[in-house]
Every structure is written in structure tokens, then in C-alpha cells.
Amino acid sequence: MLDIKNLHVSVGGKEILKGLTLSIQPGQVHAIMGPNGSGKSTLSYVLAGRAGYDITEGSITYNGEDLTALKPEERAAKGVFLAMQYPVEIPGVTTMTFLKTALNSQRRARGEPDLDAVSVLKQVRAKAKLLNVSEEMLKRALNVGFSGGEKKRLEILQMSVFEPKLAVLDETDSGLDIDALRVVAEGVNALRDPSRAMLVITHYQRLLDYIVPDRIHVLAGGRIVAEGGKELALELEAKGYEHILKEPA
Amino acid sequence: MTGITALGLPEARRNEAAAVFRARGVPHRRVEEWKYSDLKSALGEAGIGAGQADLRISHLPSGVETFDLAGPNPPDWVREYFGLASRNVMSAASLSLSAGGTAFRVPRGLAVAEPLKFEFTGSGHVRGLVVLEDGASLTLVEGVTVDKFRNAGLEIVLGEAARLDHVRVSPNAGDAVLVEEVSVRIAQGGQYRAHFAAFGSKLSRMEVEIALEGEGAEAHLSGVALLDGKRHSDVTTHVIHRTVGTRSTQLFKHVAGGHAKAVYQGKVTVAKGANGSDSNQSAKALLLGENAEADLKPELEIFADDVKCAHGAAVGDLDAESLFYLRARGIPEAEARGLLLQAFLEDAVAEIPNTDLRELVRTELLTALKALV
Numbered sequence: 001m002l003d004i005k006n007l008h009v010s011v012g013g014k015e016i017l018k019g020l021t022l023s024i025q026p027g028q029v030h031a032i033m034g035p036n037g038s039g040k041s042t043l044s045y046v047l048a049g050r051a052g053y054d055i056t057e058g059s060i061t062y063n064g065e066d067l068t069a070l071k072p073e074e075r076a077a078k079g080v081f082l083a084m085q086y087p088v089e090i091p092g093v094t095t096m097t098f099l100k101t102a103l104n105s106q107r108r109a110r111g112e113p114d115l116d117a118v119s120v121l122k123q124v125r126a127k128a129k130l131l132n133v134s135e136e137m138l139k140r141a142l143n144v145g146f147s148g149g150e151k152k153r154l155e156i157l158q159m160s161v162f163e164p165k166l167a168v169l170d171e172t173d174s175g176l177d178i179d180a181l182r183v184v185a186e187g188v189n190a191l192r193d194p195s196r197a198m199l200v201i202t203h204y205q206r207l208l209d210y211i212v213p214d215r216i217h218v219l220a221g222g223r224i225v226a227e228g229g230k231e232l233a234l235e236l237e238a239k240g241y242e243h244i245l246k247e248p249a
Numbered sequence: 250m251t252g253i254t255a256l257g258l259p260e261a262r263r264n265e266a267a268a269v270f271r272a273r274g275v276p277h278r279r280v281e282e283w284k285y286s287d288l289k290s291a292l293g294e295a296g297i298g299a300g301q302a303d304l305r306i307s308h309l310p311s312g313v314e315t316f317d318l319a320g321p322n323p324p325d326w327v328r329e330y331f332g333l334a335s336r337n338v339m340s341a342a343s344l345s346l347s348a349g350g351t352a353f354r355v356p357r358g359l360a361v362a363e364p365l366k367f368e369f370t371g372s373g374h375v376r377g378l379v380v381l382e383d384g385a386s387l388t389l390v391e392g393v394t395v396d397k398f399r400n401a402g403l404e405i406v407l408g409e410a411a412r413l414d415h416v417r418v419s420p421n422a423g424d425a426v427l428v429e430e431v432s433v434r435i436a437q438g439g440q441y442r443a444h445f446a447a448f449g450s451k452l453s454r455m456e457v458e459i460a461l462e463g464e465g466a467e468a469h470l471s472g473v474a475l476l477d478g479k480r481h482s483d484v485t486t487h488v489i490h491r492t493v494g495t496r497s498t499q500l501f502k503h504v505a506g507g508h509a510k511a512v513y514q515g516k517v518t519v520a521k522g523a524n525g526s527d528s529n530q531s532a533k534a535l536l537l538g539e540n541a542e543a544d545l546k547p548e549l550e551i552f553a554d555d556v557k558c559a560h561g562a563a564v565g566d567l568d569a570e571s572l573f574y575l576r577a578r579g580i581p582e583a584e585a586r587g588l589l590l591q592a593f594l595e596d597a598v599a600e601i602p603n604t605d606l607r608e609l610v611r612t613e614l615l616t617a618l619k620a621l622v
Contacts (some may be wrong), residue, residue, distance in 0.1 A: 048577045051569070076579035092592025100577075101588065106579035132617040141592075158578065 001026050001197045002149040002166055006050055008057035009039075016042045026165075027194040031208055032201045033233065035241045039214035040201045041085060043219070044170040048082040049075050062165035062166065076102075077109030079165030083172050090142040095154065098142045099124055106162060118184050122234070127160045131187045149180035156187040158200075167191070168199045173207035178187060185210030205237040220245050262332035267345035273338045285512040285544045286483040288339075291426045291452040292398060297342060298326040300373025302399045302461040304351040307392070310363035318376060319349040327352045330406045331378050333432075337456060340430035343374040343402035350376035357408070360536040364603070369429070370391035377403040382410035383436075388603055391417040392428065393448075401429045407439035409463065418604045418613060421480065422450035430456045437463025444601045445472035446610045448617055449480030449509060456485040457491065457500040461495035461526075471500045471600035472609070475590075475617045476509035476541075483512035490519040490526040490553070499530045502597040503545075504590055506537035506621055516548040517560070524554045530560035535567060535593055537621070591615065 003023045009017040009240060011014070016039045024030050032039050046053045047060065049072035060067040067075060078221065100121075101223050104114045115123075143151050152172055159167055175180055188211050192198070196216070200211055208230065216233055218226040218241075219246065224234065226244050264423055276282070277289035309315065314328050323331070332344050334384060355361055365387055369375055371394075381387055385408065407413055418428070427450055433441050445455050461469045473481045481589065488497045503511035513532040534543030545562035568590050575585035601607040 039327065049575050050577075071582070071583050072573060072576040073579050075365075076577055082577055084574070084577075088568075088571045090571050090574070090589070090592055092595035093588055096319075098575075098588075101584070102575070102578040102580050105581060105584065109581075162579070 003061040003227055008060035009042055010054045010056055010191055016222055019135050020224060024197045025195050028214045029198045029211035031216045032219050036162045038219045039222045040219055041170055044168050044201055045081055055056050065224055081159055081164030081167045083159060083169045085171040087143050087155055089144045091144050093142050093153045094139055096138045124161055128157055131157050132183055133157050148175035152176060152184050156184055164196050168203045188245055205233040208233045218244055258403040259332050263345050266341040270297050270340035270345055276283035280463045286452055286454050299346050301349055302369060302371040302373040302375035303376050304367055304375055305370045306367045308366040309366055310361050312359050312361050313365055314354040316352040324382055326354050330380055335432050339400050339428050340402045341378055343400045347374040348378045352378035354380045357382040358384040358387045364388040364390045368394055369399060370394040372396045372398050374400045374603045377538050380406045381408055381413055384410050386412040388414045393419040395422040395425050403431045405433040407435045407441060409436045410438040412440045414602055416601060417445050417526055419447045419453060423449040425450040426452045428454045433459040434534050435461050435466040437531045438465045440467045442469045445484055447474040447482040449476040452482040453483050454475040458487045460489045460491055462491050464492050465494045469498045471597045473594045474503040474511045475558050476511055477506045477621050480509045481510045485514040487516045489523055490523040492523050493525050495526050497528045501532040502594045503534040503543055505541035505543055508534045508540045513545045514546040518550040519553045521552040524555045527557045532562045534564045587618045590618055
């Protein structure tokens, strides 16, 4: 589903990703772990198509298509979703209006008919309940005044409403206490599906206790330096990144 | 000036106004208060002329009394209040040059449920007067028709505990040059709320002077401007806190694209003895292109003690981070920009107390936004 080959990315002239290669199949959950500044967020932004990230070498292929040629909104319509580390607050747009506009934009781009307000509301309400997202939050301006946990729950709610094929979760665990983490992880696990791939980006092993990955990649200095099964997370937790970084990849 | 004598309206006030206008002439960019709105050059050789514009009533709720200012034998309330405000030069011009217009009165204690709707129309000069007696309340919906040049002068007098909600929507008026000068006097416990939605023209100026004359009097102003092409819109306010315990708020949001120019000049004066006054002023503008211009000029003049005055102004661009967030959720760029602009304007629109009018302004904005992005 997703094939990243020898990816080099520069931000403001500085090379951040230096030859990253990664491949994910449908139904799989991969985790990317790495210390601060290793290029984790850069990878997530490049996948979502944020401006200012220059691909100088390599390729990203998504379902056989060159992902880098698509605009952010086109990627979303084709099923790419990024749960952001810092969801943006947008005063003046209610959460519900935003969800409806986004969902229908994606549908329109795929040639599907718009859903009316009532059906969107019904769908969102049912899914919101599972994630502990209150009716009141849906009526408030998008992310405005939401706590860290509320923002992250809303990101996962969006994921469940948009039903992406490839979901990238960028540090979804940051700023969450253990209860909030559990709610978010349950939400994510409920969306595991044979047709859906997930890329979970995290600094800590903790999240991976709840969202158990099929494969773990360690990112450092803009490259994958170690790979393994879920047990790699425990090793990292016990010995730290330093230990892995010293060993030749 | 013989015609004015025949009307029986206060002739001395007209003469005084004529003298003010003769002394100062048509304002231009070297006149400080008009430096962002060069009326003289916008009018060109034609000048302000002496044409007669009109005030057209589109809905008159029952209970509201009217008087045709061109007619004979004005009632006492017109004699008392008409033509008192001639401090501003263009207001002086309309007072001295207009022979017509309409005056409205809501009698003491009457709460008028339906809105009074009128519009200034035609080219030339015109006057209006709205008097709310003690305890009366009214919603005033003001439209604007597109004509070559109009200079309208509107006086509003609010008695004790009277309450007026005023909403004015000024459409995209192309090559029109439109000037309106509003003066408001508010007695004890009276409340004036106004919202000005402006879509601009060759030159559009809305100037409001508000005197909070009685204890506890309040004025709450808000407005939006959405401009493109070469359009211009200027809202200039002057709120004067004359006595203790008066309150005023202002919230203006302006968006300018193309070669458009959005102007906000807001002056708050707290007079000597107006202790405990509270005023808050906020003006923000978004520029959508390198050639668009926004001028924000908040000013404070304080001669009293123990007052609370805050003001802020900021000019910016659409937030790139927010735009990316919306696009990453599948919303196409143009639509995402529109949504963010709508959101930027929303808190000023939300100030409109009447739900129907709020929706009306929102709809106008949406239509204009579609053309803009």
C-alpha cells in the first residue's frame, strides 16, 4: 500500500530525512520510534503533503500512485489521514460543521454524493460516543479550549468518521494521561482492519503497550537504523536509544 | 436658503452647518481624519453638488411615527432634535444642502417588535432622524442603494433606558462614492448596538459619532468588511464617554484582497469626570494579497480617572497552519480559505443580537466570500 524508497527531505535547506525506506501492507500496523529531532514529524508531514518540505531524492508510492504529486486534499480523498501532534484551533468553525464539510469534500472528490446534515450528525454522534467525545464538544469551535486529551480524541474521531486507508498517527500519545491514552488506543484498535494500514509514530514505548504493532522501525538521524517485531520496543525502553544508535544498523 | 425657512426647521442650525462646510470644504487626504479616504479626488470635478437624495422606507412597523423632513409644520420632537449634529464636515454639508429625508419617533415606553427598514437612495444629500423616547426600543435595518454619489446624515437620539439595535449592510457598490455620517446621543441607561457590514465601493465611508451622555449609557459597535478589486471601505468611529459608568465596546474585522483598501479609525474619548468608564476596542484585518491595504488606527483620549480602556489592532495573513489542517482533511484550498475567512469574521457577526439579521449578514458574507477566494 505504501512504499517509501530512499527518501531525502529538506526543510529550509537543511536535510532532515536522509534516505528513508519503508513499506507497509494493508492490514498492518507499523510503529516508528525515535528520539527527538530524528525526523519523525517530518515524515508525517511529507506524507500528508504540507508545504515547505522539499523532496530532494527518492519516492513515495501509495497504491501504485506517486503520492508526492497530489495536493493535501487529494491525498485525504484517496484515504490518507494524519492524526496531528498539535491539532490546530480554529475559532469560528464549529467541530460539527468542520466534520461535515471535510467528509463531504472527500466524498465529492471520489465522485460520491454528499451526505445530508442529519446523516452526518447521526454517524458522528454514534462514533463520538465510543470515544467519549461529548455533544458539547461537537458544538464548540474546532479544538478551541479543548484539553490535550480532547484534541487527540477528536483526531481519532475524525479518523473513524473519514475511514482512511492509510492512517498516520503522529505522537498521538503526547500530553495524554494514562486514562486518556487508553481511550485513544481503544479507538485506534477498533479501526484496525484488514484493508487499512497504520503508521504509529511515537517517542515512547508506552503507546505500543496498547496499540501493538506488527513491526517497529527506529528512526534516527533521518534514517531507519533498526527494525524488528514488537519486542524491539521493550528493548528500547530498557536500554534507551543511545544503545541502539551505537550499533551499526 | 429661503426654502429652509418655509420648512420651519431650525434655520440657525442649517446656517451654522453651511458656515462649517464653507470654511472646511470637501475633505481630502491632507485632512487628518480623511487621510485614508480622499473624498475630493474620488469625486473629481463634479464635487459634492447640491443634488437631493432620498430616504425610502421599506417596512414601517406600527407604532413608529414619521415626519417628512421636506414637509411643513414639523412637530416639536423634530424641532428639538433635528440638525444638532454638524461637527463633522460632511454632516454639515448634508444638513445645509438637503431639503428632505425622514424623521422617525418611537414614543415613550414602546417596544417595537418588528424591525424598521429603510434605505438612503438616489444621488445627492439627505438627512434622517431617529428618536427613541425614554424606555422605547427598536431594531433598525438600514440598506444602501448604489448611486453615483450620496452624502447621508443620520441623527439618532436615545432617551433614558431606550434601546436601539442598528444593522447596516452596504453592498458592493462599484463606482459609487457613498458617505454616511451618523451621530448618536444616548441618555442615562440607554443602549445603542450597531453592526456595519461593508462590501465597499470606489469610496465608502461610514462615520459614527456617539455621545454617552447619561450615567450607565452603553454603545456596542461591531462590523465586517469584505473587499476585493479596487474597492474601499472606511469605518470611522468616535465614542465620547461624557459621564460616569458609561461603557463601550468595538469589534471590527476587515478582509481586503486585490487592490482593495479597508480602513478603521476609532477614537475613544473619556471626558473629564467620566470616571469608572469602561471601553474596549478591537480591530483586526486580514490581507489576501500584496496589493491590498488595511489601515487600523485606534486612538484613546482620557481626561478622567479610574477608567478601564483597552484597545488592540492587528493586521495579518491567513494562518498557513490552519489552512494545511483543513486541506489535510480533504477540504479543497479555495473552500478552506473561505471557511477560515468566514471564521475570522464570525465573532464580529455574532455580535448582532437579532437572529434573522445575523443570518442575513452571514449569507451576504458567504456569497461575497465565494467570489473572493
